Amino acid sequence: MTRSFIADGLWHVVRNSEGRMSVWPAPHALPPGWRAEGEPASRAECLARIDATWTDPRPLALRAAMEAGQ
């Protein structure tokens, strides 16, 4: 594979409707179902932000179901 032009560029922290988080290269259009959160940054910085903020790995629907069940 060739060198990547996205690797060293800016990335978004992104989140989907289930609350799952990931990163996405800023030059590419955001895939449907994902929205960007905060300012774009380096990939490593975005991952560090996710490490700090994504504390509950459960999808939102499961969270809601478990809370309703309690």
Added chain:
Amino acid sequence: MNDMQHPRPADPMPLSGIERQIRAHEQVGGLGPFAPQRLALHLAPGHDGAALAEAARLMILAHPAFAARLETLPGGEVLRRQDDAKRPAMTIHAVSDDPAADAMRHLASLSPELAAVDLFPGRDGSHVLAIALHPILGDAATLAAMEGSLLAAMAGQPTARLGLRPPAAPPLRDALPRWRARLGAGHVIARLPQRHGGSEGTVRLTASRDLPGDLVRDMDDPEEVLATALAALLARYGGHDRLRFALGQPSPDPARRGEDILPLCADYDPAEGFAAMRLRIAAAISDIRADRLPSEALVQDMLRQAGADRHPLGAVVLHVRHAAPLPQGVARLATPRPAAQGECVILAETLPEGGIRLTADHPEGLHEPALIARFLCHLERLLTAALADPHRPLAGIALLEDDELDRLSAPYPDDAPVDPRATHQMIAAHARQTPDKLAVICGGDRLTHDQMNRAANRLAHRLIALGVGAEIPVAILIERGAEALVAILAAMKAGGAYIPVEPDHPASRNHHIMTDAGVHVVLTRTRFRDRLPDGLAAHVLCIDDLPAGDFPETDPAVTIHPDQLAYVMYTSGSTGKPKGVAVEHGPLSLHNQTTARVYEMSADSRELPFLPFSSDGGHERWMVPLMMGGSVVIPDGPLWTPEETLAAMRRHGCNNASIPTTYLQQLAEWAEATDEAPPMRLYSFGGEGLAQTTFDLLSRALKARILINGYGPTETIMTPMVWKVRAGTRFEGAYAPLGRAVGDRRAYVLDADLMPCPIGVVGEIHLGGSGVARGYVGRPGTTADRFIPDPFGPRLGGGAGGRLYRSGDLGRWREDGTIEFLGRVDLQVKLNGHRIEPGEIEAALLAEPEVSEALVLLREDDGEKRLIAYVVAPARISGEALLHALEAKLPRHMLPSAVVVLDRMPTNPNAKLDRAALPLPGRVQRKALGVPAKDKAEAAILAVWREEIGHDGIGVTDDFFDMGGVSLAALKVLARLRGVWPGVALTVADLFDAPTVRGLAARIAAGDATGRSAITLRASGTKPRLYCFPGLLVSTREYLRLTDYLGPEQPVTGFLCHSLNEEKRLNVAVEEVVADYVSHIRAEAKGQPCAFLGWSWGGLLAWEAARQLQGEIDLRLIAQVDVCDLGTDFAPGATPRFAPGERDRLQAELRDWLGRTRMRPEWDRLIGAMDDECHDQLLRFIGNEADPLPTDGPEVSSREHTFWVLIDNALVFRRHRLEPLDVAVASFCAGDSLSRGLNLVDWRRLSSRATAAEIVPGTNHLHIIGDRLFHARLKARLDQAWPDCPTGKRSPAQKPPEG
């Protein structure tokens, strides 16, 4: 030769380099890469036939090509003379209904005569005018000029007569250093993806595509634009940032042939837009054009080094031609083709009606034809996007459209409705439907569906009582078996997430798992209690010592949410601590349901799952049969022998088995040896790449209908991809394909910028859809790193917000949309500008029958990076032989510098490969042991060796050739040893047989020196023997690679060159030289089938031996390899030319030299035997020598000795007449020999059963004998030569034990 500088038109002119090359091709077999140059013009009704004929007459008068006459001088030199009498008249054909078809048929049938003009009148008043030109006389520019003259004459304009200038000498001395710098700057020769094991055939195929006019209108300079687009596309295809291809150069002079190619180096920056890259390409084009040299001069220079690329200027060639506009009513039906000087030659021609036609011409067998057509399509897509937005990053341009992506990424078709139940709920249902049916067999344990369900329920209620519920982890520290299944089902029934922990795995790993996952309950046995980490805050339940309590046997009333965790599986990461992969119930159940359908499972399925429980695949293989109401036979120990496994399958009536790939080989070998395999419906396997040889063995030995190769990282749940085939299926490629996705998933091959790769292009395998894991337990950052948003799913009918898992595995799409595995991304290495997948090299090694394991690493040693291959193979297999085998299969840049043979791979205590413990190989020149001499004889030999090899550390047990001894050094050593022991006739054969000082000394002491002229390169084999006749002054070692390539069934004998064998005997006749060889062959092969190979001067010897042995042996084929007739130097009748006074000066120089040389007596004898003509030729020869005449003789291998041998040989040759023989001849010529215009022998003149020479491009007279393309073509001819002889397939009884 002063008079040659200003020739009058009628004077003969020498040919240019390219013209000589074409002539040489034609002399031995055909035009090779040079097609006849043809133009056909269609003239609409209304053009007057008589006016046309007159215009054609004026055109014929105006162009020198029509008056060319070629004369061949003795020695093969060809001169061109202009002779107006040669100008042809146009042939006017009969009026017909379809003159266009007539003209095309006529052009296609024309043999390449020099020049012809034909007119085909149509009944409707139209005409087709066809011009056919021998490629030696012109090219596209010539025909364009002719077309211009014709159209001008038709319009009543004057037609100027073109002059013909002699070819100019290229400014080599000046320009070559600059070219060496350009070509040595680390640019990789770009290629299109090749077929596995494909080689460059002689037949060429074409693909074409028309770029629409509105696209072309935006191109102000089509050459610059197309070259830039091609460079970017080749970069995307090959993964190179710095690459090279060749760019066509139009002829500077339309009066003669001059179209050529020059290498163009391009740097690719993925972030850059088209406009920026184009600026650099434009500069590079001006740079090379300003420094133009004939391509053959550059190729000759590059091929001097062994190991140069076959197409050193570029394997992909782009020619861009601007066709002149045509008047109304005139159209071109056929245009000339450029020379096929590359693997893929793309011609871009502007079309009069707008648009550009791309025609790609490529050799049959090397690429998939569909791939070439797609490449042209991608070129158009890239151009369209790049021209629309010249600043958009080139790497971001999509090459695949959604419909192609849809087709390639699609899973196995499956329309069945989804069952919303969780896996364990579907299993439990069978306890009600078929309660008494057996579910699990393990050792002495038998559980029916009902018994299993009740036991699991009891345990589940206990777990619930301990607080287990949704998202609560339960560790299962129980060995594989019926109780482990019950425990796992219980954990799921309680709503918890089970975590399998293998009791026999290292404690540190298990402690990490239980702590990391924060397990709430551990289900285990009393005997494993002490394996729990200290201070673990979890309830521990021992299934063999459960506390008192009465728990119901009914299904617990627990609701399972599809997003709730089913299990956490810890992966054994190659670095760092194991990570827990968390998998939810919804995707797990869906995966199991679709897998059941792909595997065609039912209630009748009885599976033997051999996969361990520490891999998720092991769990799939018991869950799926039980979900279908079937049953499983679980091995009661981890290490069943193949015998036990096959016996269990038979005893329990298994119809499915799932086996790790590593165990499969053993199992199949046992089955083949004993014929004990029970008939099975299906085997599934996975875990590692499966080589074709192993796959063939399974197909043969394990009696199964269906075979499934499963692939999948734990992160994508069990086996997200499978390749399902009937037994006996063949596949192209090193490893069995990974197949395609299963269930609600898609598999993609993406490049580093997340763009889908075209078929055949290497990228990273990504898996998307609902069948992926939740992520890594407690590692949100790592989860986000590996599970990325899926941009494709929504475009291909999937839901929004999905994720893709980046597998870290490299692969490429195959033509059928299945994916081929190539290795790990993090193991991909870069060496000399090439990106290399070690997996591809490993696979090539694994395909060798004796190799059972292979590993390829990039190692750095003294600052030098080298690829080293490690293999496990029997000790009798040498690394060198494996290296030779690789040469036949891999491109040169992928060849490791050493193959190290081990009896086993070193492992660390965790049974993982210990890379650090792998030995470094010896240098290419192996380390000397340096054992000292024990007596005077050894000391004498050792001293000579040390001096000639130039290595003081050599000892008496070191191998001459391993120590860097080459043929030349061998000759010097033998000559010097003959001086010490004059009575012992030492030959190269002795050095071959006894390549150590000690061995050689023993031979001399025993008087055992052979003096033989034959060396057995391979003693036995099922095919008839091949005898190799030596070139002048070469030893027989040059035939080793060839022998290796021809395989274990091809016996080969090599003869020693007489000039190495004998003291200088003047003017020995060819008949005498072969006498030894002939008696050897007579004694060995009388009445037997055999074949000869003659290389260089050896071709003459082979021919003479064949003549002498006529009627005595069954000679099936003579392979003649680059055999040259005497050139202008010494050919009889080739009168040398001298400048005034030059002859006397050379005469004096000769006298002066003879007064100084120690070889005076030998020279006197040689010169005394010359006639006057030959003496003059000698003077001319001396005059042509660039260096001073040598006086370093008479030792063998001195320059003077070589000089003497060459001239002596020329004298022998002058007297020798080749006589016609009735024998099949296959002739091979090195591309470089043709480009030098050497006077190669046309064997068709000497045998009616000789075929045209096969041209081996990218090699020269010296290197051809070790060239793998030559080897492949020779092998094909040999195989044809013995259709009635054994083909080399041994009967099973003779098959050597493998592994």
